[in-house]
Amino acid sequence: MSLTIVGTVAFDAIETPFGKTDKIIGGAGTYVALAASFFEKNTNLISVVGDDFPEDYLKMLNKQGINTDGIQIKKGEKTFFWSGKYYDNMNKRDTLVTELNSLADFDPVVPDAYQGSEYLMLGNLTPTIQRLVIERIHKRPKLIMLDTMNFWLDKTLEELKRTISMVDVLCINDEEAQQLANEHSLVKAAKKINAMGPKYVIIKKGAHGALLFGNGKIFCAPALPLESVFDPTGAGDCFAGGFIGYLSKTDDISFENMKNAVIIGSVMASFNIEKFGTERLLEIKPDDISERIQQFIDLVRFDIKKENIF
């Protein structure tokens, strides 16, 4: 199949207790596309950068098989820049710098070659831009997934709800789900979000794994228990990318296959946090992914013989 992604392509500067980086490639669109590209070989990215964005970075995305024709390069403008610092056990993050730059007036264009994509992923971005991309795709994709964050819940709630009402899958973390639904119980929150439009809701719980809700069913995926997290930047995006890339590749949007997709998303996130930025994603091979999938299988597999119990 074919997968189109919209999301930021950015410069990030990251500081963690383990060290710090100069300006490196980041952004939700980058992480989603890289994670998805391991599965879906026909992956398209829509974004915007300034003319300070190195061609080598675009070539790197192309080398991973990602079509970057939908990345606008704005002359005389700079690329979106984010800088953040993680503390202690990576539970706390301060944003040090946010320079929107070329992202400020981003008007997304869907190249003709992207039209007809069966799968659409709206990475974390202004809800209005997410909606514009839906509207500019002529034929409704088979599945539209949206990721967002608390920033948009705080700033543009009504516009976000409007965009959410148009999608099939909402991917969100636990605190954001509680905020969006105004409900502490994640089960109740997921039901309320279902009623807002999305048939499927994925609630990411960081080190506690993820929950998938849909068709009146629940699937519970673990996170890989780790001694330490090196850099959490982009983990949620890699989760979303692995999820949608696997769905697009297998072209099966049943709840049963979405469970597999949640595991693939968890696998990709588990790699991403092992090194700074996109570094680990650019090292791993299909065999590494297969091995990690087996780790997830082993982590949760049990075999109770019910006839032996009573």
Next chain:
Amino acid sequence: MSLTIVGTVAFDAIETPFGKTDKIIGGAGTYVALAASFFEKNTNLISVVGDDFPEDYLKMLNKQGINTDGIQIKKGEKTFFWSGKYYDNMNKRDTLVTELNSLADFDPVVPDAYQGSEYLMLGNLTPTIQRLVIERIHKRPKLIMLDTMNFWLDKTLEELKRTISMVDVLCINDEEAQQLANEHSLVKAAKKINAMGPKYVIIKKGAHGALLFGNGKIFCAPALPLESVFDPTGAGDCFAGGFIGYLSKTDDISFENMKNAVIIGSVMASFNIEKFGTERLLEIKPDDISERIQQFIDLVRFDIKKENIF
């Protein structure tokens, strides 16, 4: 096989956002024994009560097949009484009253009929009493498991560590594991606790499930996603009771079977929180347990065909 449990048998008065109870039967020993009794038909309880303790409560335990010969009845003394109030989303609990009463000078006696038990469960209690029970059992059991809580970590850490060094399985919640090991990462904390003596460490994470560590392996069990928790009192004890009762019944202490035992523990805890006190435990039948086990299987089961991925 045969299972011996030591733990409190108490009066509890519980208040939650859903209502409140008069003095009802409670205590770690009660919950552990009741949960275990569904699986191990040869379950023995060591505890102490005052002469205000209703004979009907003892008969209720006996009716569940629990041997109560090891429960001392102290003439002229009152039964241990605890009263607590839960707030909001059950995440916060205040202890309103703690009257040790007959528990204050509890000197545990192991009846002859209990000697030879292959499985020993040390429910949450003074670490010194837990140790005395180990010492008063003539032949070391095949498996000794210990549950504890932050109160003992705060008050009697060295004595607790001494008792922990004598057991095979430590069952503890996430914050307590972090406190005991002085380590934020649960993976690192479990390793440090392994080095203190227990070959197996179970870390309970409430609504996020439980982790089992041992033999260099990790098992990750979910909790049942719920719309609401009616009364969390005794959930951790029911988890421990289901775990040790299942192990004793199947008499298989391999890591593979301990994974099943963690699921059984999670099943028993999931029932217990549905009603006040021990009420739900006294209603359920083996068929209910089998059905709930199937819910846990369905909750985590996935079937990735690795050959379809790349």
